[in-house]
Amino acid sequence: MSRIASILLPLPLPEAFDYAEPEGMALELGDQVVAPLGPRLLVGVVTGLRDGAGHNRALRPVAERRDSSSLPANTLSFVHWAARYGVDAPGQALAIALRGSRAAPPRPERLIVASGAAPARPTPARARVLAAASQPMSAGALAQAAAVSSGVIRGLIEDGALEVRLATPSARFAPPDPARPGAALNPSQAAAAQALRGMITEGGFQAALLDGVTGSGKTEVYLEAVAAVLAAEPTAQALILLPEIALTQAVIARFEQRFGAAPAEWHSGIAPPLRRQVWEAVAAGECRIVVGARSALFLPFANLRLIVVDEEHDGSYKQEDGFIYQARDLAVARAKIEGAAVVLASATPSLETLWNAETGRYRWLKLSDRHGGAQLPRVSLIDLRETPPEPGRWLSAPLVEAMAETYGRGEQSLLFLNRRGYAPLVLCRACGERMTAPNTDSWLVEHRYTGRLVCHLTGFSMPKPDHCPHCGAKDSLVSIGPGVERVEEEARALFPEARVAVFSSDTIADAEAGRRMIQAMAEGQIDMLVATQVAAKGHNFPNLTLVGVVDADLGLRGGDLRAGERTYQLLAQATGRAGRHERAGRALLQTYAPDHAVMRALQGQDRDAFVAAEMAERESAGLPPFGRLAAVIASGADAVALESYVRALAAAAPNAPGVEVYGPADAPLGLIRGRRRKRFLVRADRSVDLQAFLATWRARARIPSSVRVTIDVDPYSFL
Ligand code: ADP
Secondary structure (H helix, E strand, O other): OOOOEEEEEOOOOOOOOEOOOOOOOOOOOOOOEEEEEEEEEEEEEEEEEEOOOOOOOOOEOOOEEOOOOOOOHHHHHHHHHHHHHOOOOHHHHHHHHOOOOOOOOOOOEEEEEOOOOOOOOOHHHHHHHHHHHHOOOOOHHHHEEEEHHHHHHHHHHHHHEEEEEOOOOOOOOOOOOOOOOOOOHHHHHHHHHHHHHHHHHEEEEEOEEEEOOOOOOOHHHHHHHHHHHHHOOOOOEEEEEEHHHHHHHHHHHHHHHOOOOEEEEOOOOHHHHHHHHHHHHOOOOOEEEEEOOHHHHOOOOOOOOEEEOOOOOOHHHOOOOOOEEEHHHHHHHHHHHOEEEEEEOOOOHHEEEEEHOOOOEEEEEEEOOOOOOOOOEEEEEEOOOOOOOOOOOOOOHHHHHHHHHHHHHHEEEEEEOOOOOOOOOOEEEOOOEEEEOOOOOHHHHHOOOOOOOOOOOOEEEEEEEOOOOOOOOOOOEEEEEEHHHHHHHHHHOOOOOOOOEOOOOOOOOOHHHHHHHHHHOOOOOOOOOEEOHOOOOOOOOEEEEEEEEEOOOHHOOOOOOOHHHHHHHHHHHHHHOOOOOOOOOOEEEEEOOOOHHHHHHHHOOOHHHHHHHHHHHHHHHOOOOOOEEEEEEEOOOOOHHHHHHHHHHHOOOOOOEEEEEEEEEEEEEEOOOOOOEEEEEEEEEOOOHHHHHHHHHHHHHOOOOOEEEEEEEOOOOOO
């Protein structure tokens, strides 16, 4: 045997497997290959090659080398790094990295070209076609170019004067032009852009926090950083991560405007053939700017020089299912591996990032004012203990009054409520039964748009019954609490003349409909928009001058580690939608807890005081960013097996200094789809190698086949 190839397969396996390299295959590291596993043939990647002389175990041969780009060495290192960080199998991270390469390829196009043979019966029309067909083109384009009907073309094909070729369409990613002028920057934007350019000139791994209030022009500044990397090297690539990218077409348009070419987009809404083309073009270095969702971090960049994580505090950067990762943290890791620059941008940075900036690990670039003299909105609290809404209503008198004034001036209002559906809970007036999904600890949410009760956790849904399924009482089910659909109903009743719309992930058919809604809002075709956080992020609505937060306390309930931080960030973003242009904006927050630190910070626009208090609390408890956290979740349908496993695991916890293990406890969502769930929480000092601890611990107790164990490093959800 000449050589042994280690092949990493995109599966939850602990390591790469060895195969024999067939004579003449000449494999290289990173190559995509097809290899047998049991009876199956799978696509994997070569992660090692060594001399096979003296090896006496019969190895199965690699079946074939794929005709697809190889994974660059840095991408492979990143895949391994991400897996180790997540205490997960490298094959799981590899599966994400290969997703684009394995998407269905574009269908070949039928192109027509002159064969060189003369037609049997020359006519003027036929001559025009043959003159136009010197380059391959589609039949439609040829018919148009020669001004003939498709029959003329068919005849020439039958004659043999034209021939048909099948060609795979290639997506062309027009090269961006960094020399085009950008916006004229104001002095603080110019200073931040200068610092970023300096960082890029210096080269190597560099990290910066671009910390600027909403509307301060962070996008304009990081566009300058993108221009700088593109200009510095003809092959340099830049990646921009955005939350809710499918809806943020305005940002894409700004890239196009700045560089004269559209960037490649990477998110779940991109059709498989284009996905495959983007993947290949990124690997070939032909695509220089990618604007994408979190999984774009796993693309096979040939020469990645800059990563921007916009709205870096956003919770959607945490992937919670399957391979669990925090894209913001991984972006920094990837930049380190690539020796590239990373820019984290936010108006409300995460505590982790602020801490890195405070301790000098990241450069801290600040933009403290809105561009062009626009003022931040005035934020006031409405104390619902003093002015509660009428029973069965959710908008208090002061908020309704402000909406009326705003409407009267021809300006727009946004009512923000981070709750989809009509009512978050349906219960029976007769017996008190709460409607839940089958075998799941989660309430069913009433949706009036669809007339169904929906479980937001499992996707289960059913028509709203007219009898209580528990006691059988008729018409006894009542809707408790508000969702956006219910607030929309109330706004319509209060302002029958106004154009009221509702916007949540359920009320729009697809991303296109979402973009239309945002466009309509931006163009002033809506007077009052009732929306969840999908509308609160990053958009510019010039005529929006009032933001009303229907339930400012919502995110504080449950009280997990980040409840305060998350609520502050979300509400600062939502209120920051108001008054982004000439007209002054205001925000009204309905709350039962006006003395809460989060409400006081929002009202006083005092982020620093809030952050300082929150940091002090985290520090004294040794919680992130001052310590590390991980959750271990075990689930299974067999309650006995699950219980004995978590007991064994608890007993097997290594005794390590600086580490505390809490649990097992029933998870707050203790039952999902018939599987019981138990949780452990691990807290460790920063100096502890938490991943090594977790891997050792997990290996000490045998996992029954009916039990699934998930490790969530740095958990964001505590359910
Ligand atoms: P942020 O990302 O900080 O919220 P944006 O970059 O979206 O801010 O800027 C807010 C608005 O101000 C946008 O409409 C943007 O086009 C405009 N803007 C920001 N900076 C400039 C500038 N230097 N010149 C012209 N317009 C600007």
